[in-house]
Amino acid sequence: MPLLALGTVAFDTIHTARGRAERVIGGSATHFSYAASFFSPVKVVSVIGDDFPDDYLRLLADRGVDVTGVERARGQTFFWAGEYNADFSRRTTLEVHLNVFGAWQPRVVAAHRAAPFVFLGNGHPDLQARVLAQMQRPKFVCLDSMNHWIVEERDGLLEVLKKVDAFILNDEEARLLTEESNLIRAGRALLALGPRMIILKKGEHGALLFADGLFFALPAYPVENVVDPTGAGDAFAGGVMGFLARANDVSFPTVKRALLRGAVIASFIVEDFSLHRLKTVRPADIEDRVRRMEEMLCL
Amino acid sequence: MPLLALGTVAFDTIHTARGRAERVIGGSATHFSYAASFFSPVKVVSVIGDDFPDDYLRLLADRGVDVTGVERARGQTFFWAGEYNADFSRRTTLEVHLNVFGAWQPRVVAAHRAAPFVFLGNGHPDLQARVLAQMQRPKFVCLDSMNHWIVEERDGLLEVLKKVDAFILNDEEARLLTEESNLIRAGRALLALGPRMIILKKGEHGALLFADGLFFALPAYPVENVVDPTGAGDAFAGGVMGFLARANDVSFPTVKRALLRGAVIASFIVEDFSLHRLKTVRPADIEDRVRRMEEMLCL
Numbered sequence: 001m002p003l004l005a006l007g008t009v010a011f012d013t014i015h016t017a018r019g020r021a022e023r024v025i026g027g028s029a030t031h032f033s034y035a036a037s038f039f040s041p042v043k044v045v046s047v048i049g050d051d052f053p054d055d056y057l058r059l060l061a062d063r064g065v066d067v068t069g070v071e072r073a074r075g076q077t078f079f080w081a082g083e084y085n086a087d088f089s090r091r092t093t094l095e096v097h098l099n100v101f102g103a104w105q106p107r108v109v110a111a112h113r114a115a116p117f118v119f120l121g122n123g124h125p126d127l128q129a130r131v132l133a134q135m136q137r138p139k140f141v142c143l144d145s146m147n148h149w150i151v152e153e154r155d156g157l158l159e160v161l162k163k164v165d166a167f168i169l170n171d172e173e174a175r176l177l178t179e180e181s182n183l184i185r186a187g188r189a190l191l192a193l194g195p196r197m198i199i200l201k202k203g204e205h206g207a208l209l210f211a212d213g214l215f216f217a218l219p220a221y222p223v224e225n226v227v228d229p230t231g232a233g234d235a236f237a238g239g240v241m242g243f244l245a246r247a248n249d250v251s252f253p254t255v256k257r258a259l260l261r262g263a264v265i266a267s268f269i270v271e272d273f274s275l276h277r278l279k280t281v282r283p284a285d286i287e288d289r290v291r292r293m294e295e296m297l298c299l
Numbered sequence: 300m301p302l303l304a305l306g307t308v309a310f311d312t313i314h315t316a317r318g319r320a321e322r323v324i325g326g327s328a329t330h331f332s333y334a335a336s337f338f339s340p341v342k343v344v345s346v347i348g349d350d351f352p353d354d355y356l357r358l359l360a361d362r363g364v365d366v367t368g369v370e371r372a373r374g375q376t377f378f379w380a381g382e383y384n385a386d387f388s389r390r391t392t393l394e395v396h397l398n399v400f401g402a403w404q405p406r407v408v409a410a411h412r413a414a415p416f417v418f419l420g421n422g423h424p425d426l427q428a429r430v431l432a433q434m435q436r437p438k439f440v441c442l443d444s445m446n447h448w449i450v451e452e453r454d455g456l457l458e459v460l461k462k463v464d465a466f467i468l469n470d471e472e473a474r475l476l477t478e479e480s481n482l483i484r485a486g487r488a489l490l491a492l493g494p495r496m497i498i499l500k501k502g503e504h505g506a507l508l509f510a511d512g513l514f515f516a517l518p519a520y521p522v523e524n525v526v527d528p529t530g531a532g533d534a535f536a537g538g539v540m541g542f543l544a545r546a547n548d549v550s551f552p553t554v555k556r557a558l559l560r561g562a563v564i565a566s567f568i569v570e571d572f573s574l575h576r577l578k579t580v581r582p583a584d585i586e587d588r589v590r591r592m593e594e595m596l597c598l
Contacts, residue, residue, distance in 0.1 A: 087480030181386030183503065184521040204482065205504035206518065215595055219505065219516030222483040256598055296514055299555055299593060 001139075002041060003245040004112055005032050006131045007121025007234070008101055009046045009057075009070055010078035013094075014273060017086045018227040024274035025056045027078060028121035028144070031231035034275055035238030035265040036119075037063040038286055040245035042238075043112045045069045045131060047104045049077035059275060069109045073100040088229050108134040117245040119237060120164065122146045125156035132163060140250050142166040142241055143195075144234070150177045162194040165250070166211075168237050170201045183208060184215075197255065199240065201233055207259055212252050218259045221267035221293055228273045232266045235278070239265035264289040300438075301340060302544040303411055304331050305430045306420025306533070307400055308345045308356075308369060309377035312393075313572060316385045317526040323573035324355045326377060327420035327443070330530035333574055334537030334564040335418075336362040337585055339544035341537075342411045344368045344430060346403045348376035358574060368408045372399040387528050407433040416544040418536060419463065421445045424455035431462060439549050441465040441540055442494070443533070449476045461493040464549070465510075467536050469500045482507060483514075496554065498539065500532055506558055511551050517558045520566035520592055527572045531565045534577070538564035563588040 007029030014021045033042040043066040048057070050072060061067050076099040083092045108131060116139035120128040128143060135141075141164040149157050150173060157177075161167060167190060175181055178189035183200060187210040190198045197211035206219040239262035240255075247254050264286055271277040306328030313320045332341040342365040347356070349371060360366050380394040407430060415438035419427040427442060434440075440463040448456050449472060456476075460466060466489060474480055477488035482499060486509040489497045496510035505518040538561035539554075546553050563585055570576040 087474075089480070175386075181388075182523060182525060184523045188523075202504065205501065206516070208518075208521075215521055217505070217518030217521070217595070219507075219518060222507075222514055222516070224481060224483045224487075226481060260598065294598060296516070297596065297598060299559065299596060 001117055001245045001248045002043060002112075002115040003036060003117040003119065003241055004043045004045060004108070004115035004135070005029050005036070005119040005121060005238075005241075006045045006106065006128065007032055007119070007123065008078045009044065009048050009052070010080060012230060012274065013079075013081040014228055014230055015083040016088070016228050017084070019273070021228070021273035025059060026080065026230060026274060028234045030060065030275070031234035031269065032119060032121060032238035032241070033060055033065045034063055034278055035235035035269070036242030036245070037065050038265065038281075038283060039239070039242030039261065041066065042242070043069055043109075043115060045106055045108055045112070047071045047073050047100050047106075049073060049075045049100045052077045059279070066112075069112055071104070071107075073104065075100040082230070084229065088226055106131050116140065117241060118142070119241050120144065120160075121234065122149075125149055125153050125160045129156070129160045129163070132160070140165050140244065142168055142237065144168050144237060145173065147173055147176055158193060164195050166197040166199060167193070167195040168199040168201065168240075170203070170233060174200050187215075197250075199259070201236060203229070203232070206263065207236070209255060209259060211255065214252050216252075216256050216259070218256070218263060219297070221263050221289055223267050223270055226270050229270050230273075232270050235269040236262040236266040238262070260290060260293055261286070264293065300416055300544045300547045301342065301411075301414040302335060302416040302418065302540055303342045303344060303407070303414035303434070304328050304335070304418040304420060304537075304540075305344045305405065305427065306331055306418070306422065307377045308343065308347050308351070309379060311529060311573065312378075312380040313527055313529055314382040315387070315527050316383070318572070320527070320572035324358060325379065325529060325573060327533045329359065329574070330533035330568065331418060331420060331537035331540070332359055332364045333362055333577055334534035334568070335541030335544070336364050337564065337580075337582060338538070338541030338560065340365065341541070342368055342408075342414060344405055344407055344411070346370045346372050346399050346405075348372060348374045348399045351376045358578070365411075368411055370403070370406075372403065374399040381529070383528065387525055405430050415439065416540060417441070418540050419443065419459075420533065421448075424448055424452050424459045428455070428459045428462070431459070439464050439543065441467055441536070443467050443536060444472065446472055446475060457492060463494050465496040465498060466492070466494040467498040467500065467539075469502070469532060473499050486514075496549075498558070500535060502528070502531070505562065506535070508554060508558060510554065513551050515551075515555050515558070517555070517562060518596070520562050520588055522566050522569055525569050528569050529572075531569050534568040535561040535565040537561070559589060559592055560585070563592060
């Protein structure tokens with residue numbers, strides 16, 4: 001089933017202990033949609049500046065990502081520069097320029113408004129709400145956010161959370177929003193905010209799922225060769241949502257299987273900068289890691 | 300099959316956000332043996348002072364733990380006082396007095412030397428080596444250690460590691476010993492030190508298992524009500540070793556099932572101070588959480 005994703009298409013400059021990448025393709029909608037494209041067609045809602053190369057956009061289009069909803073505005077594309085410490089446990093934002101994304105008024109292309117699966121990528125809660133309001137009758141809406149909005153736009157975030165089915169966030173964000181240090185309590189507290197499903201990402205420790213009074217914990221796929229974790233969370237979400245859209249089902253057992261795909265996609269993206277590693281991945285490579293992980297987890 | 304455990308039987312004074320416990324029964328051999336006793340008979344090798352109450356020792360004996368190898372020496376019992384920060388992410392040792400444990404020369408009771416399963420609890424590597432040397436032909440030896448010995452007695456630790464089958468340690472210790480921040484790499488580096496099996500504990504994030512060229516990741520049992528994490532690691536090890544001793548098998552699939560038992564026992568012990576919660580646990584309670592966890596993990 002069609003899947004629509006709101007988020008940034010951006011330039012990233014990244015420093016890690018393993019190297020440096022300058023103005024590579026990045027952004028939440030980029031990582032999300034590229035990852036989801038392995039499972040389902042995706043339509044992106046975003047904005048880029050006149051400095052964004054066609055080649056970069058073609059990377060997505062070549063994966064079957066529908067980029068007709070990516071507006072081109074006069075000005076510069078969203079830019080983020082960041083740095084990781086040696087063991088990747090801390091990330092520092094060196095620069096962030098919203099550029100054309102800052103003043104953007106999103107308009108969902110008419111043909112995309114019927115998409116039953118919707119991902120509202122990390123951004124201002126008002127922007128997320130504005131895109132959601134344009135959708136017809138989505139079957140399953142998943143929202144991502146980050147520390148900045150939890151602190152600066154808490155009320156707006158709480159408002160939009162009441163309108164979505166699932167909330168995906170990391171452990172640090174969950175603790176910040178709920179003021180619960182215990183992640184199981186945090187998960188329950190998040191459910192009380194409105195969404196019927198909480199997906200709590202823990203990086204190298206995997207993810208937790210809370211829904212339907214049930215609980216599931218998935219370890220991360222074991223990766224030895226981490227080069228750059230940028231985009232892992234968005235690619236994880238892309239794998240999950242892509243799989244759900246393909247299955248056209250959001251029951252608990254299907255979501256568990258979807259999380260497994262998310263973990264596998266995330267395991268690839270961290271092995272190189274930007275989309276470099278994902279570009280070399282074939283569906284058979286994904287199935288191979290999914291099978292390994294199923295064997296690994298089986299009791 | 301008989302299981303022998305070396306470790307401390309001690310007094311603990313503990314402060315957590317949930318309360319305070321004064322001179323309660325603690326020590327690695329206490330937590331380990333009480334946990335293991337749900338699965339297998341255990342013989343403890345330890346030393347206590349003349350201040351240690353018979354009632355405390357009876358707590359273990361009543362669970363079928365063989366305490367005939369617990370020597371009583373003149374002087375005071377090992378004492379530890381510690382404090383946890385509000386979210387249990389950091390522990391501070393306030394006081395530690397080895398007391399009679401400091402000068403102890405362990406002597407394994409003749410009748411216990413044939414035990415095929417051996418747990419060398421956290422302690423000076425020479426002490427661990429001296430106990431191991433007294434065993435006849437153990438089938439499976441598992442060693443625990445801690446930061447202090449990794450830093451202060453590295454050579455001795457590396458020496459004794461060559462003689463054991465399994466090494467159980469936490470993520471922080473693994474990183475310290477291997478200087479690898481990536482836990483998958485750390486696991487491989489630890490295997491290269493001699494043991495054929497590495498069990499890497501990650502607290503609320505569960506545990507990783509490396510052996511036979513295989514890998515397994517187990518999440519923790521979800522606990523909302525954490526009162527005191529003291530002894531969780533030892534109780535986890537006790538559940539694992541108790542289950543292996545009962546199964547008399549250390550194949551990879553059995554170790555996976557053993558880790559599940561360890562996680563369940565650890566989930567109980569953290570719900571109160573000392574052995575308070577474990578004392579109320581019946582085998583059916585354990586089986587109940589094991590079943591829940593199996594259902595939870597099943598893909």
